[in-house]
Amino acid sequence: MDIILVIVSALCIVIGLIGSFLPIIPGPPLSWIGLLLLHLTKSVQMNVTLLVITGIIALIIFVLDYLIPAMGTKKFGGSKAGMIGTIIGLILGLISPIPGGVILGPFLGAFIGEMLNKNDSKLAFKAAVGSFIGFLASTFIKFMVAIIYFGIYISILWEYKNTLFII
Template identity: 65%
Template sequence: MDIFLIIIAALFMVLGIIGSFLPVLPGPLTSWVGLLIFHLTDVVPMNWTFLIITFVIALGIWILDYIIPAIGTKRFGGSRAGMIGTSIGLIVGLLSPIPGGIIIGPFVGALIGELMNKSEFDKAMKAAFGSFLGFLASTLIKFMIALIFFGLFIVKFVEYQEVIFK
């Protein structure tokens, strides 16, 4: 049963890293669920302090994920339509076969969203750039936290590997 839980935990860790780029999946929170499942095994002792601290970090990043792009958009004069366009552009960019779609998609989506909001082209371009910068900053932070959580998972796995594979 422990091996099954460890495999499920590892899958959640990988999903957390992938979720750093997908707006529908909260990356760090998903990675934290992986850490929780890992600590629920019989071979790894439960460390509540560790789990609470990592949960607070994951929750804080999840909240910031909604605030950072909004700050970027507002700072550069954008609107809600630009932020929605950024999210739609990200999904389209991920699904498109073009190289760099994950980078081009959010920018083009924000630009189209701002233009649909009756903004002038220059203002729409500036807002799209702000939305794009906010998206990049938010994604980078989520990705780094998910990688750190994955590193913590690996460290604990190596620490208890003798007991796991007994």
């Protein structure tokens, strides 16, 4: 049973890494589930405090993933309408079948939100660029967290390799 949990946890870690680039897949929370599954094996004595802290971080990053593009919009001079447009665009971009919808959605959402707020196109474009930079920052943060969780996973596997992989 332990080997099955190790395999499934490895899949969660790898899919979590991929999910840090694909907003449809919640990268850090999925990577954390990989750590949790490794903890559930009988062979691994993982620190519960580490598991709780990494879980809280995964939840915070999951929430921030939706807020950071809106914060980027605000930082670049966008209004509340641009921030709301960014969030709506992000959600629509996630469910749209067009390639790059996740990147294009927040950008267009911020732009349209600012235009509906009767701002000029130059300010609306600047706010849309802020939403794109926020998206890139959010992706980078998710990737870094997923890499750290991958490192923790490898470290734990290495520490318990003799008990997990007895042939």
